[in-house]
Amino acid sequence: MMLRRKLTVVFLLCALLVPTLAFGQSNSAPKEVIDKIKDEGMNRSQVMQTLSYLTDVIGARLTGSPGLKNANEWTKDTLTKWGLQNAHLEAWGPFGRGWTLKDFNAQVVSPYTIPLIAYPKAWSPSTKGVVTSDVVYLDVKTDADFDKYKGQLKGKIVLISDIRNIEADFKGYGSRYTDEDLAKMEAATPPTAGGQRPQQQMTDEQRQRFQQQQQVAGKRFQFLLDEGAAVVVDNSRGGSGGTVFVQGATVAQPVPANPQDRPTRLAAQQKEAESRMLPQMTVASEHYNRMIRMIQQGVKLKMTVNIQSEYQDADPMVYNTIAEIPGSDPKLKDEIVMLGGHMDSWQGGTGATDNGAGVSVAMEAVRIIQALGLKPRRTIRVALWTGEEQGLLGSRAYVKQHFGEMQGGGNGFGPPDPNAPKPTLVKGAEYEKLSAYYNLDNGTGKVRGVYLQGNNAVAPIFKEWLMPFGDMGAKTLTISNTGGTDHLSYDGIGLPGFQFIQDTIEYDTRTHHSNQDVYDRIQADDMKQASTIMAAFVYQTAMMDQRMPRKEMK
Ligand SMILES: [Zn+2]
Numbered sequence: 336m337m338l339r340r341k342l343t344v345v346f347l348l349c350a351l352l353v354p355t356l357a358f359g360q361s362n363s364a365p366k367e368v369i370d371k372i373k374d375e376g377m378n379r380s381q382v383m384q385t386l387s388y389l390t391d392v393i394g395a396r397l398t399g400s401p402g403l404k405n406a407n408e409w410t411k412d413t414l415t416k417w418g419l420q421n422a423h424l425e426a427w428g429p430f431g432r433g434w435t436l437k438d439f440n441a442q443v444v445s446p447y448t449i450p451l452i453a454y455p456k457a458w459s460p461s462t463k464g465v466v467t468s469d470v471v472y473l474d475v476k477t478d479a480d481f482d483k484y485k486g487q488l489k490g491k492i493v494l495i496s497d498i499r500n501i502e503a504d505f506k507g508y509g510s511r512y513t514d515e516d517l518a519k520m521e522a523a524t525p526p527t528a529g530g531q532r533p534q535q536q537m538t539d540e541q542r543q544r545f546q547q548q549q550q551v552a553g554k555r556f557q558f559l560l561d562e563g564a565a566v567v568v569d570n571s572r573g574g575s576g577g578t579v580f581v582q583g584a585t586v587a588q589p590v591p592a593n594p595q596d597r598p599t600r601l602a603a604q605q606k607e608a609e610s611r612m613l614p615q616m617t618v619a620s621e622h623y624n625r626m627i628r629m630i631q632q633g634v635k636l637k638m639t640v641n642i643q644s645e646y647q648d649a650d651p652m653v654y655n656t657i658a659e660i661p662g663s664d665p666k667l668k669d670e671i672v673m674l675g676g677h678m679d680s681w682q683g684g685t686g687a688t689d690n691g692a693g694v695s696v697a698m699e700a701v702r703i704i705q706a707l708g709l710k711p712r713r714t715i716r717v718a719l720w721t722g723e724e725q726g727l728l729g730s731r732a733y734v735k736q737h738f739g740e741m742q743g744g745g746n747g748f749g750p751p752d753p754n755a756p757k758p759t760l761v762k763g764a765e766y767e768k769l770s771a772y773y774n775l776d777n778g779t780g781k782v783r784g785v786y787l788q789g790n791n792a793v794a795p796i797f798k799e800w801l802m803p804f805g806d807m808g809a810k811t812l813t814i815s816n817t818g819g820t821d822h823l824s825y826d827g828i829g830l831p832g833f834q835f836i837q838d839t840i841e842y843d844t845r846t847h848h849s850n851q852d853v854y855d856r857i858q859a860d861d862m863k864q865a866s867t868i869m870a871a872f873v874y875q876t877a878m879m880d881q882r883m884p885r886k887e888m889k
Contacts, residue, residue: 660704
């Protein structure tokens, strides 16, 4: 333990010495400017007002749905009001249909009434009116188990999950990174190309069990569809105390007639998926578990469920909101520094930590720069992405259109083909013009540092930029990659795309994709700190003499 501490100190000293030797002071803004950014960001912040409008007033922002379009329009108008230029919506797609919940009710009605905490899944079709029916627990673990339920499910409300054990919360929901956690991140070794897929790390036995589970799960929805179940109910996959994790509806996937053929996967938002989905909802675990226990005690349950939803098919396209602070240096104004976060959310909450937080912080960062009248040399462009939850779709489409894409390299289906050609980079018009992209999408936690994505050349620059924020908790650089969000769209084609290290707070324990992802789970001081640091990073990137160093493409 002591040895590690000592090594960290030595490493820190070296890291502090390098920038002054290699880069001088030219990459950093003068102290007065950083102080002004801090003052505006910490003392006159509007980040919580922005977040409240986005979450409380506009509400959930499911990709393709009216809520998201409202958010597109409102963010565009707000950025324009703040003095940004060229605020507009950029279309990508076609994505599929929108979905809006019109009416919902679910309770146990026999042997007596039990109200339930429950949420419909996104893109769930409507029930045929209000359904009151027997409740059946479909307990299938192997193929043979299905036989027991043949002819038993027509018109029934079917529970498909097992009991999930709930433990007392001795540790607490919220956490921040400790000095020890951060020291470990800082000491990480550079990431290897490609990384490891979780499935490759499984033992043979684990893989077999996983495949069997997948097989049964795949068959289950086709079976429920064939048997004519009325409603499918599952257990929240995590959380307790009324927290429900709920995302998109499951589609009974069509099986190709010829097993050699590539299966076509239908996404819930595709029109063709509607006839292959049943009305679906998720129940809070304490309530779900009780229903299963009552059934196991021999009680005959009846439930009443009403799911009324509406699909929107008028416009299959989805939009990113884009706006700019134009550059002021005649030689550099065509170059771009980007920042952003994704605006789409799931439907159970109001997408506050995922990712109203990132949107509000990115908007606040450009508001700070604009309010101070700072004149960046390069153009600063803010992008509020959509379709992130369905696979970074909005940022990928944008990056492909503006910056380029990797072409070739196999079709991405099945195990990697060793004979497939190496993918090659095809550059777009703005590929050489982008300096860097900064993303925020790890919840409400304040910034503790930056993931370098294996780009060691930026370390001395970022180290310098973090120095004025050390007393606000941001001082760690890790060479590691982090995944799961929109900076990957840039990183994937060799452009400097970064996600900040953020304190986790309650992200995985309570808010991420749950009904509790709401304004009240947001930490105001963390949001102010994050906005201030993002403003400083973006501004200084726009002021550098050189473009941000890029890592070598492997
Ligand atoms: Zn998410």
